[in-house]
Amino acid sequence: xxxxxxxxxxxxxxxxxxxxxxxxxxxxxxxxxxxxxxxxxxxxxxxxxxxxxxxxxxxxxxxxxxxxxxxxxxxxxxxxxxxxxxxxxxxxxxxxxxxxxxxxxxxxxxxxxxxxxxxxxxxxxxxxxxxxxxxxxxxxxxxxxxxxxxxxxxxxxxxxxxxxxxxxxxxxxxxxxxxxxxxxxxxxxxxxxxxxxxxxxxxxxxxxxxxxxxxxxxxxxxxxxxxxxxxxxxxxxxxxxxxxxxxxxxxxxxxxxxxxxxxxxxxxxxxxxxxxxxxxxxxxxxxxxxxxxxxxxxxxxxxxxxxxxxxxxx
DNA sequence: TCTGGTCAAGGTGGT
DNA sequence: ACCACCTTGACCAGA
Numbered sequence: 500x501x502x503x504x505x506x507x508x509x510x511x512x513x514x515x516x517x518x519x520x521x522x523x524x525x526x527x528x529x530x531x532x533x534x535x536x537x538x539x540x541x542x543x544x545x546x547x548x549x550x551x552x553x554x555x556x557x558x559x560x561x562x563x564x565x566x567x568x569x570x571x572x573x574x575x576x577x578x579x580x581x582x583x584x585x586x587x588x589x590x591x592x593x594x595x596x597x598x599x600x601x602x603x604x605x606x607x608x609x610x611x612x613x614x615x616x617x618x619x620x621x622x623x624x625x626x627x628x629x630x631x632x633x634x635x636x637x638x639x640x641x642x643x644x645x646x647x648x649x650x651x652x653x654x655x656x657x658x659x660x661x662x663x664x665x666x667x668x669x670x671x672x673x674x675x676x677x678x679x680x681x682x683x684x685x686x687x688x689x690x691x692x693x694x695x696x697x698x699x700x701x702x703x704x705x706x707x708x709x710x711x712x713x714x715x716x717x718x719x720x721x722x723x724x725x726x727x728x729x730x731x732x733x734x735x736x737x738x739x740x741x742x743x744x745x746x747x748x749x750x751x752x753x754x755x756x757x758x759x760x761x762x763x764x765x766x767x768x769x770x771x772x773x774x775x776x777x778x779x780x781x782x783x784x785x786x787x788x789x790x791x792x793x794x795x796x797x798x799x800x801x802x803x804x805x806x807x808x809x810x811x812x813x
Numbered sequence: 814t815c816t817g818g819t820c821a822a823g824g825t826g827g828t
Numbered sequence: 829a830c831c832a833c834c835t836t837g838a839c840c841a842g843a
């Protein structure tokens with residue numbers, strides 16, 4: 500079990516998801532922002548290594564407009580060296596990486612144009628993970644999509660479209676149960692038809708589920724991940740007190756997290772904390788899990804010769 | 814320099 | 829048909 504947080508580290512004075520307006524798109528601007536985002540990603544990775552955080556969701560905004568027609572720039576070639584370097588850092592410390600394209604990525608839309616744009620967006624995510632040189636355990640998680648008034652047809656369309664997606668996307672793609680449209684049971688049904696692994700969202704399941712316990716749900720989800728996919732990934736959050744059901748908490752609810760750790764035994768997985776205060780909750784979760792035999796932390800920084808110690812950080 | 818309206822993309826659910 | 833919400837900060841035009 501590794502523990503992680505999504506996209507942003509609030510303790511650092513850098514943002515790895517900086518973007519700009521489409522209207523002000525230029526190659527110069529793109530290069531500047533991507534350079535910034537990669538530098539900040541490196542700082543997040545080093546922070547995580549230093550703090551025992553083994554799992555990170557990389558922001559979809561690392562390369563703004565990457566899947567938009569306006570972007571004709573070969574960013575993969577231009578940033579090949581830094582991408583490779585970050586990838587080596589990730590692999591050396593056995594960090595787990597995921598990405599989560601946003602809600603506009605809908606492969607089951609009846610609109611062929613929306614599917615095409617979503618496919619392009621997924622290719623970008625795969626390009627970034629490939630560019631980092633990461634193994635197939637680095638996943639891209641999406642939701643099933645919309646219902647469009649006909650669930651069965653919408654699920655059928657997902658299955659059809661999945662077969663048409665590029666292999667280099669498909670081998671990284673996983674689907675996640677959501678809190679409005681598609682509960683775990685639907686995801687498992689889609690898995691049975693396609694083989695796509697199912698990423699279990701504990702909080703969504705509590706809102707839109709059939710009452711299956713966490714333990715029983717994990718027993719169903721675990722076999723959907725093949726060995727090459729790595730450990731199953733999970734999303735965990737808890738309810739923001741007093742807010743509309745479904746709102747993510749500001750801080751880790753330690754007691755709830757410990758109940759989750761208890762209930763999830765003996766299954767092993769990597770858990771992503773979808774909680775607003777990001778790395779602070781990850782640190783609290785690490786502390787809450789410190790006696791859990793499943794917990795693994797990044798391999799500590801190997802000792803370095805003094806003259807090379809400063810180089811990689813510059 | 815400051816401020817607030819606005820930002821690529823879609824779908825759901827309420828009125 | 830239309831709007832708020834999801835989620836979120838920060839970009840950037842205009843004062």
